[in-house]
Amino acid sequence: MEGTAWAVLPPLVAIVLCFLTRNVILSLFLGIFTGGLLLNGFNPIAGVVYSLEKIIGSMADEWNAKLLLFNLLMGSGIAFIWRLGGSKALADWARTKIKTKRSASVWAWLLGVIVFFNDYINSAIVGNVMRDIFEQRKISKEKLSYILDSTSAPVATFFISDWIAYQLAMIQNGLTVAGITTVAPLAAFIGSIPFNFYCIFTVLFVGIVAVSGWDFGPMLKAEIRAEKEGKTSRDGAMPMLNIDFELGKPIEKRPMIMTFVLPIVALVFVTIFGFYYTGAAQGGETLIEKLGNADAATALLWGAFAMALVGIVIALSFKLMSITEAMRTLLDGFKLMLLACAILVMAWSIGTVTKDMKLADYVVSLVGENVSFALIPAIVFLIGMFISFSTGTSWGTMAILTPIAIPVAYSITKDPWLSTTVMAGAVFAGAIFGDHCSPISDTTVLSSIFSGCDHMDHVNTQIPYAITCAMVALVMYLLYGIFKISPFVLLPIGVILLVFLARLLHARSMKSVA
Numbered sequence: 001m002e003g004t005a006w007a008v009l010p011p012l013v014a015i016v017l018c019f020l021t022r023n024v025i026l027s028l029f030l031g032i033f034t035g036g037l038l039l040n041g042f043n044p045i046a047g048v049v050y051s052l053e054k055i056i057g058s059m060a061d062e063w064n065a066k067l068l069l070f071n072l073l074m075g076s077g078i079a080f081i082w083r084l085g086g087s088k089a090l091a092d093w094a095r096t097k098i099k100t101k102r103s104a105s106v107w108a109w110l111l112g113v114i115v116f117f118n119d120y121i122n123s124a125i126v127g128n129v130m131r132d133i134f135e136q137r138k139i140s141k142e143k144l145s146y147i148l149d150s151t152s153a154p155v156a157t158f159f160i161s162d163w164i165a166y167q168l169a170m171i172q173n174g175l176t177v178a179g180i181t182t183v184a185p186l187a188a189f190i191g192s193i194p195f196n197f198y199c200i201f202t203v204l205f206v207g208i209v210a211v212s213g214w215d216f217g218p219m220l221k222a223e224i225r226a227e228k229e230g231k232t233s234r235d236g237a238m239p240m241l242n243i244d245f246e247l248g249k250p251i252e253k254r255p256m257i258m259t260f261v262l263p264i265v266a267l268v269f270v271t272i273f274g275f276y277y278t279g280a281a282q283g284g285e286t287l288i289e290k291l292g293n294a295d296a297a298t299a300l301l302w303g304a305f306a307m308a309l310v311g312i313v314i315a316l317s318f319k320l321m322s323i324t325e326a327m328r329t330l331l332d333g334f335k336l337m338l339l340a341c342a343i344l345v346m347a348w349s350i351g352t353v354t355k356d357m358k359l360a361d362y363v364v365s366l367v368g369e370n371v372s373f374a375l376i377p378a379i380v381f382l383i384g385m386f387i388s389f390s391t392g393t394s395w396g397t398m399a400i401l402t403p404i405a406i407p408v409a410y411s412i413t414k415d416p417w418l419s420t421t422v423m424a425g426a427v428f429a430g431a432i433f434g435d436h437c438s439p440i441s442d443t444t445v446l447s448s449i450f451s452g453c454d455h456m457d458h459v460n461t462q463i464p465y466a467i468t469c470a471m472v473a474l475v476m477y478l479l480y481g482i483f484k485i486s487p488f489v490l491l492p493i494g495v496i497l498l499v500f501l502a503r504l505l506h507a508r509s510m511k512s513v514a
Contacts, residue, residue: 080311127450195425384430
């Protein structure tokens with residue numbers, strides 16, 4: 001079963017059931033169980049045992065355990081911001097500054113670009129800042145989750161972040177396998193940025209939609225619902241983060257913006273310090289080298305702990321809570337994240353199943369070295385999209401494809417610079433497509449969490465936008481492969497095409513809902 005077409009079945013079962021049932025946890029478990037059946041001769045008892053072992057293994061993994069605790073502490077930080085009146089104070093201030101739906105969407109987009117140093121932190125900060133503002137301006141939860149998701153991983157892949165360090169390591173792997181010694185990883189990464197068409201188009205498309213208001217597909221229906229009915233979530237939705245229900249009314253005797261700002265500032269600065277400290281402790285002369293050695297999970301954990309601690313200090317210092325009330329708020333914050341943590345565990349587990357099934361080996365085997373280079377960038381992009389969407393992991397996809405794509409391109413072209421930059425850009429673009437919009441991706445889950453959106457509502461409304469950007473990116477890869485047109489010419493062409501498609505799809509969607 002391993003390394004054959006059967007390897008596609010577990011993630012396919014999970015993804016299809018996610019869309020059909022809207023029950024993410026059940027769908028993911030059945031996907032894991034499907035893998036257990038295939039790997040154990042269709043023995044149901046052995047399949048259940050296998051499934052439970054994979055779930056336990058995901059929880060026991062040190063990196064995953066740190067991220068689970070990070071989420072729980074983030075929940076506590078959010079709980080303190082809410083109960084102490086920080087969100088109310090910010091909302092009162094925002095009423096005087098953000099007057100329209102357009103300005104709210106644009107500010108969320110810009111903030112998402114500014115917070116570039118980690119995709120998880122991006123979703124947490126932007127979601128916490130904008131969630132109540134979007135509610136007041138009658139903008140759907142689906143829209144906020146789309147903005148969060150589209151400015152998290154796609155932005156983190158370009159600037160100084162833990163992503164850059166990882167991508168440099170993947171490029172180095174590709175160079176080593178290909179035997180290329182004349183190209184430095186950092187230079188290759190910088191050269192790959194213009195070829196990362198999907199991420200560039202995705203980030204810009206958010207701005208196009210935010211400024212123009214040209215929504216389409218399920219997102220347009222969600223926006224019309226929010227505007228006309230005042231329902232920012234659909235009837236029957238199951239938000240990943242429901243603060244009103246879980247935490248009740250905030251304390252209103254002393255709402256202060258500092259109650260919102262200080263925990264967020266603590267989160268940001270302690271996390272940045274954690275990146276630097278854990279990286280420097282492992283050695284490295286330059287900032288990039290230190291980031292390459294950083295323990296991102298530990299840095300995130302420290303930041304979330306600092307956020308929750310600052311909330312406790314504010315509550316006690318200003319006598320807004322007793323110690324008992326503060327500890328109750330801490331635990332209530334944990335409860336906010338239980339569903340999200342359960343989904344993350346299941347998503348990690350099915351990723352392990354796809355690895356056991358050797359899904360990546362099967363997909364890569366479908367492409368040989370005798371293909372014309374004109375098609376290679378587009379093929380690599382498509383394979384990356386498929387693997388990342390099926391497994392929900394961009395880093396895993398990068399690890400799989402980069403050491404294969406660069407040597408394959410080099411064997412065809414004998415051009416080390418072209419092989420490295422173009423292939424790295426195509427791999428990163430395809431890998432982030434799935435990380436961006438797969439229902440079993442952790443960043444997709446986190447975007448649903450911090451926007452307070454039903455997870456499958458987020459996925460359903462976002463996919464048409466993601467596919468639009470992916471289609472334009474695919475055309476650009478084909479144009480480059482066939483005609484060798486500079487990416488600096490292709491990028492403006494792609495943006496113009498995105499504007500045209502957004503207007504066209506919006507007009508058609510408006511007719512269908514009229």
